[in-house]
Amino acid sequence: MDKYRVPNRANLLRAREYGLETSFIHIEQTRRLADFTLCKYRNLTSYHHSSISTMNLDQSESRYLLSGGSNGHICCHDMLPSSLVTTHPIVFQIDRNSNRDHHTHNICSLLWYPNDNGLFVTLGLDKKLKIWDTNQVKMVDEYEFSNFAYSAHMPSTANASVIAVAHENGDLRLIDIRSGSDSHVIHSHTKKGICLVKWFNNNPNLLASGGVDGRVLFTDVRSSRAHYMSLDRDNILTNNEQIKSRQTTVSSVAHHRGVKSLEFLPDNTHLLTVGADDLMYLWNVNNGQRLLVNYGPITTNNVRILTIACAQMKHDRTKSVVYVPCGKYVRVYDILTGQRLTTLSGHLMPVSTCIYNRLSVELYSCSDDILVWGAVKKQQEDYEISMKNPERRNEATKTLAQILNRDQWSDDEDED
């Protein structure tokens, strides 16, 4: 935790006035990054009755959070303003009562169109991928597949229009939403199928896919080859001369069991993977070498896809934190050292998705409900003290009642 201690704020503010400090905002974010606690007084207007399988936050405003339930219901919350005490309203919802184009099965993937939140994409276990107009909450296009698809992703670069869909049978389907063509299929994972697909952060032509067979493949969609690199857990980056790291081969396997999570770090040169073998690995994207970082066992239970969230400070690459859903808890690791910083506990059911909001420096996690985590420990204490003040009690009875109805979770308690 010492690493996340930062310079004196008064000096930084003074330096900023003279134009000598350019990374003030990042330093301020760092200060808060590793100090998350449950925001007890922030509620999301409840909607989902079943467990929530996936969430997505829009990139252009970091404001609208889409969440999809295992019954196919989709809902969008407005996550701003991030006040201490607030209830976030529902912006729209898609279910059988409100929309006839709703999904009927579990939602696998939700995607906001990058750089513009006027469009979003949903993928369900009903073998349908739907494209929606946000403003009218109206379906504008639909693709139906013959196979199950578990994951879809879009490149975050500008002018992106290609959705990659990972199919159960190992096919990687590319859908160009401009032309509507969905015929481009790459047969990459042959054995048991793909779980996951992710585009590279900075290149709209490269994508990574993780399979049930434990393989992680890098594919260049322009090339005729199925993939150009396959990650190998024995290809290790080390200074030790005696260990001869194995080169990547066609039969390389990243994890012994299926891949459950793929996440590129914001620095674009590293990839984190989590496998069903309860291990998390850090890879160098450029040469496919695995970095020797030990995160310890990560129990994935039977969640099919985990979404982990990475936060990395712009001014300092070494300050990178990953939030990993691990059973009912969210664990926070320092990415480059593997040190476990803290564990966030508050959920009653296994957590499937974590989303880090870079703009307001907070974390959203979901299991059967959605919780918000932020660096608000001191504020909450202040607030609680002020609520105990008898003069103020009357005006706050309503909020207090709401609070009392909620279960309170200690953040210090660890599992096992």
Add this chain to the structure above:
Amino acid sequence: MNYVVTVQQPTEVTAVATGYFTSATEFNLIVAKNTHFEIYIITCEGVKLIKDVSIYGRIKILKCFRLSNMNKDVLFILTDKSHGMILDCQKTENDPYEILTKCHGSLKDNNRASIQPPSCTIDTKHNLILLRISEGIIKLIYLKDLTSRNLEAYNIKINEQYIIDIQFLSDHQKPTFIILYSRKPESYYINSNEPEEYYLCTYEIEVKERDIRRLTWTEKLTLSKASFLIPIGQNDFSALVIGRNSIEICKENNKRLEIKSSLLQKTTSIICYCTIDEGYRYLLSDDCGKLYLLILEHDKHNENLSITVTNIKLDLLGEISTSRYIIYLNNNLAFIGSNFGDSQLIRIFSEQQNGSHFEILESYANLGPILDMCFIDVERQSQQLVTCSGNRKDSSLRFIRTGIGIHEHASIDLRNIKGIWALKINNQYDNHLVVAFFDQTRLFHLQNDEIEEVELSAFDYQHQTLFCTNVTSNQYLQITTYSIRLIGDSGQDLLVEWKNMNDEITVASANTTQCVCASGNQLFYFEIGSGNLTEINKCELPHNIACLDITPLDIREERTNLCVIGLWTQISIWICRLPTLDILHKELLTSDTLPRSAVMITFDDQPYVFVSLADGPIIYYLLNSEQGLLYERKKVSLGTKPTTLTICQHTDLSNSSTVSSRTVLFACSDHPSVISLSNNKIVFSSVNLHEIVCICSFNSEYYGSSLTLVTDMGVILGRIDDIQKLHVRSLVLGESVQRIVFMDEEKIYIILTQYMDVYKSDSIVSISKQAHQKIDCTTKIKAIEDLTNQQSSNASNSIVILDQHTREARISVKLLNNEEATSLCIITFTDDPATPYIVVGTTIGFENDDDEQRLGRLILFRYKNNQLNMITEKEINSSPYKILPFQGKLLVAIGNSVRLYNFSVEKQELIQQPESYTGRMKCLELKIKDDFILFSDLLGSLTILRYNINENKFEEIARSIYPQLTTACEFIDDDTFICSESDGNLISYNKNSDSTKEQERTILNELGLYHLGEEINTFRHGCLVTQQTTESTISLENCILMGAISGYIGLVLQLPPTLYQLLMSLQLILAEYVTSIGKIDHSSWRSFRSDGRSNVSYGFIDGDLIETYLDLPKTVQLELITNSHKGNNIQLNTTVEELVKLIEELSRIH
């Protein structure tokens, strides 16, 4: 709905370059100042500014280099938004230095931005530009491929992170570059005690493959903060590495050579360097402004051009402004580009002269960084902005006002002058000055720059002269209170003298052939001939005559047939016909004060009559010269003292090829102004002088066309500027200044300063040490006393009181050890509304501690009769970042909360009130308006609070929803607010108090987003010009001035919706029409972009763009409007004249 316009362009130097840019023979210095760059020509005398070019972007990189197929240099510029361009300068018909864009393009990509500023190096031999903008990627631009207009770069991955410097090694077979990098970010070395480690490595570029190959030479360095690389030698692997206080030469397969010099102490911090010629000499400068010369002594091996450096020598040359850029020009000249003080041009002596190694030839004013400002508007007379500028020894207060400047040629120390006239005696130029005093007259002769008093026998020296002029046939007319004298023969011969038997002459006026004078209510009219002065007519008016004028309406004419008369008692202006003295027109002035002077003048063929009243205002009419009728009355208030109007032939010297003379009217008062006609509109421009008694134009042989101005301090002979502009005076303080307030009651400035021993300067005595009276501040608070006694400190913080007029330090109060003053205000409390107090908030500083745990105090002072008394102090448990007077109480922002303090007169004590408000992280800025408070939080952005007086509590009204890093904020009016953000954006908000939905009421709506490209530190209400005419379409009531780090001063003006619509349409049309340098889109330049959020710009008008409309040719102006009707999206429903009039009005507010 705001109009944003530049008042002062950025002055801080952000990049420099030299090269043969304008032509193959002219050596140029190019200085970039944030959003614009200046091109100078270097001569042996110094440098000459020839062009100032604005860019739609903030210049991050500026490099001058030569393309292989050209005989002169081109300029490469990279902006903050990663737009790259290569510019060329050509001579064209319209412009001798036209800037052309050779190619341009966006070099932006999605990679992780680097915290280091972008670096760039150019290899002209291989035609390559190498850029490092984001981490892990270098960009290569192949200059050979630049056949199209598109600038393209190839990204190449590089493993090294945190690249600090990157340089090409010269003359290698393949392009080879060397990089300096660290494996950890810089902040690691500041915080912890880890040893600093830096690495060098070299790469070779495979030009064809567009790839790089790492070479064998690598070095590990343990310098203190290595920051610069200077490759030395040719076809060699060696480089000079400069660190904070270390200099080392690294060479492949050689031992490192490190300098050992007593000059490099632990505290030294070298921040910039430049190479002198091609030799082994370098100029270095450190953060205290010391200039060093570094010499590499070397042996040259003849055969293979390889050079061995045998020794490094470092000499101290002297002290300059703290600089970020130095560039060596030639002829021993060097340019110092400063970010904290004035930029300088210095000449370095080869031999030491008078104990110094260089002289400062010129310095260029720099206002940045502007930390705080105060606006002074004393009875709308002297609008002045005072800024806290600079840092450390280069800190200063800058006094900024707008007006017409006076360039003083000479001055005469004469007091109590009543009037002044110029005479041409035996010369075609003015060579004599007739100066009238009460009861006497003196005559001065001016030859070249010498002035002597003469006595020509025919002049009357015993009486006060009322009027004096050259008249027909080489004669002179002197009208004194006693008589009218017609003088000939070079002033020796009194030809005619006319006396009024009974009374003194009270007022008089004349032209070359006519003369009128008045004595009480009698009016006499004379005609002047050769050797005779004939009384033609006289009459009696009902009241005494206050003023007269018979200036010919056409300046080429010798006579006029109209006379303007101003009367006492029945305050009125009469027009009468000459020579009959028939009254043509009577115009009542509807004023209580008498007319002081009246003048007939023709502007652009339209005759006017201007009348000044004794209490300051000026009334003017259009004159029908045929019938002598006055119509279309307009009134303007200028000064508060009697105003005298004088016609001056104002010669335009700025345009030497066409010396054009134009007539202007000079209004002399305590608010001197020049009245002229510009685009069919009478313009009043204020003159940058305190008070002028009277004036006459003086067309001297030696000085050219000039003016003599009589002030209460003496006579100034000088020239005035053509247009009104900003004038900046500076008061060097010698120590950092952070906050300023002006106390109107006592006419003093109060500033907070900090002096650091580390940055001491030999040349300047800091202001706190200059004070007449020095006080040490004490404390009775035990905790603070204990803390401050424990530690010694190297900084001393003071409160200094400066006199408004003399600008001398009257009193300085030295705070305790380690006590830093953070905030300052002037307040009157409800219990004691007559006494203004000074409140200073301080913090006790510790090294690296937690911000929340600090101690601080509020100190209350009373200043009266040059005495400063500490009344009381109050301990607080955190740092008071902002304090303000609010509803007769003291509003203090402490940590994340806002508290109120009251002052008890009986106990002489500050008492904390129970009410407070708690924000989120830390309060950075507070602004108040009535009972509303604008609260800017470190991460929660803006919150509007209302103080409920009845219930004594703060209520949160609304808050903005987007988290952003606000730097400053201000109220525009009750419902709208503006704030600046740390990435150089402006955001305006409004609150929705009337909304029926609670959700909407509590949220601040974003009204506008705008990328300004400047980091604003402070907003202040005010405007540097007074609004003189009531007929204007814009109101200056809600003007806001803003001061930025770069020295930029801008103005925000609220526009009515209709005007906004019109100007927005014009902006869109202009943005399309005006070609920008580097072909950057106006919309992309102004689009809002901050970390994590981007949006198009709206709600703000770019005034700088709008005002370019005035410079367009008339035909184009018309074309833009008519074309707009053809298109179906934007329409301008106005005429060229109306639009020009509107924009002129807007352009006059800054």
